[in-house]
Amino acid sequence: MRKFILTALLALATTAGASAQKFLEYGVKAGIGIPDFSTKMEASEIKSKLGWHAGVVLRINTPIVGIQPELLYVRQALDLKQGGDVDLRVKSNSLSMPVLASFRVLRILHLNAGPVFSLANSCKYKFEGEKYDFGRVQPTVGYAVGAAVKLSNLLIDARFNGQFKKMESAVTHPGVENVNIRTYSVAFSLGYLF
Secondary structure, X not given: OHHHHHHHHHHHHHHHHHOOOOOEEEEEEEEEEEEEEEOOOOOEEEEEEEEEEEEEEEEEOOOOEEEEEEEEEEEEEEEEEEOOOEEEEEEEXXXXXXXXXXXXXXXXXXXEEEEEEEEEEEEEEEEOOEEEEOOOOOOOEEEEEEEXXXXXXXXXXXXXXXXXXXXXXXXXXXXXXXXXXXXXXXXXXXEEEO
């Protein structure tokens, strides 16, 4: 009986706190990503470049836990050196869909966690004026954890994006070996919810 009363009081308190909050919000967001691409292959050296992302966000608000799916265009780049002969700038364009559970800790602070699905990932590099496919550098399924602050309609978000296993590139250029790549990134973004 005591557990039932405590649960009912907690639900009532969170419902009262969420009454001013819209059930469904949508908006836009954009920001920067600081990736870290790495490999343990001795003949390869990777340098990560600053990236950016932009997209749309949907928030389904409930008293304690909300659902926040997003659709983001993500642009990243890396420099790859193999031996002394190959020096490539690889550009990655991906379409990713994080589906986050958003736990409200305080009125304005949310903790977010969930899977990130890579819907499309195109990686290319130029070599002697020709474009070549590099293969995937983003995992098909990864994860994201982070925190967000919501001030009225403004959304400030910081998160860590990781992967469960390393990716192997499928390089189509004959002078470049396939590379086992492990990556994670830290992303900061600013959004506006309607």
